Amino acid sequence: MERRKSYLRRERMMTIAGQCLELRAEYFHFGSQSEGTTTPGLNSDIDLLLSHKDTNIMTDWRDWKIGMCNYLMLRDDITPPQQYLLQGIHKYTPEAVTIIDDDRCVRKDSGQVLFSSERWKQEQEQVASHFGEVTKNGPSVSNDPNWDLVSAFHVCKPLPEIQHWMDRCRGRHWPPAQLLKAARKAPCFLVPAGHPDSDYKREEWRLSPNLIERMLMFSFNMTQIKCYTVLKLIKKSLFSKIVGDCTTSFHCKTLMFITIERTHPSLWKEHNIMYLLLLCLQELRKWLRLGCLPHYIIAGVNLFDGKLSIVKQKLLLQYVNYLIKNGLQDLFHIDIDNLGCRLQACFIRRIRQGGEGELGGVVLRNSISLLLMFGNLKTLLYNLTEIIYKIQSSNSTVQQGIYNTLRTAVQGFTNEHLKNVAFDLINHLYAVYNSVQSSNCLRLPNPNFIEIIRRFEFCLNTDIAYNHLKLASLLYCFGHFHAAARALEDVEKRYHCKVNALCGMLQVEGETDLQVFASMISDNCDNVRREPPFSFCVRFIRHEAHCAPYVLWFEMNRAMTEEEVAQRDQHSKHWMDYAEVDACPFLHYLQYLTYGGQGERTKQLYALEVLKSYILDPRNDINIHHPETALNLLGHCYEMEGDCSRACYYYEESLRFDGTKNAANWHVQRVQRLISNLY
Structure with a gap:
């Protein structure tokens, strides 16, 4: 049910974002994800x-x-x-x-x-x-x-x-x-x-x-959902050995529709699940004998056409006959999702925990819950990137473009289904709008500082760190070092060891493995729901430049030639002119700057060591989506320390991750000029 709710939320998010992008389109997640009929082992x-x-x-x-x-x-x-x-x-x-x-x-x-x-x-x-x-x-x-x-x-x-x-x-x-x-x-x-x-x-x-x-599918009870899911596991693990991938989930779904229509509702109880599976397989056997599986809704359609040849129908029929006569014993040998043990648990009326090396029931459920939350947030951030790119590409000013988009998003409140999703998008758009306004105020001689800070109060709850760090960066750029230090200390307290980094545009290999989310779960699982343990990458568009430390301005001009810009694919064009950095490295970099501004030398050096150890520790690789930018920040710290050789080393390490679309090219040239001037 949680998976179902999650994917329906995603399709609503994409539909609202599409309206903001002036696309006359509607999005739908169909299939097992939105139905809630998949498992980790099915890998749907x-x-x-x-x-x-x-x-x-x-x-x-x-x-x-x-x-x-x-x-x-x-x-x-x-x-x-x-x-x-x-x-x-x-x-x-x-x-x-x-x-x-x-x-x-x-x-x-x-x-x-x-x-x-x-x-x-x-x-x-x-x-x-x-x-x-x-x-x-x-x-x-x-x-x-x-x-x-x-x-x-x-x-x-x-x-x-x-x-x-x-x-x-x-x-x-x-x-x-x-x-x-x-x-x-x-x-x-x-x-x-x-x-x-x-x-x-x-x-x-x-x-x-x-x-x-x-x-x-939404009318299925839990036993029917489980029966359908087991049918798909049978297809994936047993039928595939006979006919490859010629049988599909839609074949299984059709068998379920036909069987439910022809079976008394009182039979659909969990203790009958093996008998119910037998009924579904008997239906399959009947249609294999006839050489035709009819579409449940549209008459005259044979779902075997173009999928299951006559030869493969006969092979599958032989195996289904064997499976039925053998009392479905092969099901107890299916390893995917430990299915055999789960089916045996139906007989002995107790839930068996996962075997060695598997996640236990409660941890597994909470891990999947976090994975779904992760996917929802990633969808939100991706669509936000698309919207901001369109606003920047339009003829209107960025502030006016965001304002117009906010007005479009507010229309989502007229639809009860879209209301909560619209609010999330509005919250993030308002945060960008506020930051752009703050950047403009910084150029004024007497900015209304109190008003700027007051606006930030409304958008601090987007995640654990994102807007808190943007506020701290703004305070630093205004020269309010003590206030910036307090804001950073607050972020550091919130940024506990189980926080997971999340990027809307880039993906780190293995970041969606269930084991990653299992490691995020604390002893108090309810805490996961109260405050989702995710931190977004901190992004500054060019119109927010005055709210960002000066070194990040180079990230907004990564390409050194027009040819390099032309080489970008469409995906890269939508964010490559922004400065984007993972939250944790940016936290420690800001601490280095802020403590330096305060004259707290000991704290400043400590922040530098923490930044260095975090970036260079391979255990943190899964939480660093922009390693080249993180290394650029580390190099800049050493550059400010006067250690040009080490600064150049880290800039060159940054270039190992990306040699062209990387601000390190500018940094290396600058530092090399400094080194040559010294000699």
């Missing part, structure tokens, strides 16, 4: 569907809308079930397009101009290639192999396929009548995927009732 992908709302899909001519991209859904007697063709219709007159003026369109033999699903995917592939290597899987085009990203169009009008399913289900114990009523209003989606045996598979779009399927 993250499924994201992007629905483009600037395109109008017409079921008939009455649906035409002026000024929009209009496409009419077509099908005939030879079109496979679940598949549609999209005919181009003019924007400003309700007439069919006859001249191809869009590279994504093709002409059918009949003369109709069709919007090609294959060319649409090719366009998405070109966009994704700017952010990294592209992975394609069915309708998905993604630059992250762990994500399935599908760009689709929503269909809001009633469809005969859905109405036929609702008529068939009416009066049954499942799906409940309330679900069917909600399903009538739920949009379907057209995803770019043709039928494997169709003559028009490059032009066809597949109708996907994802939201209805999610409603069905």
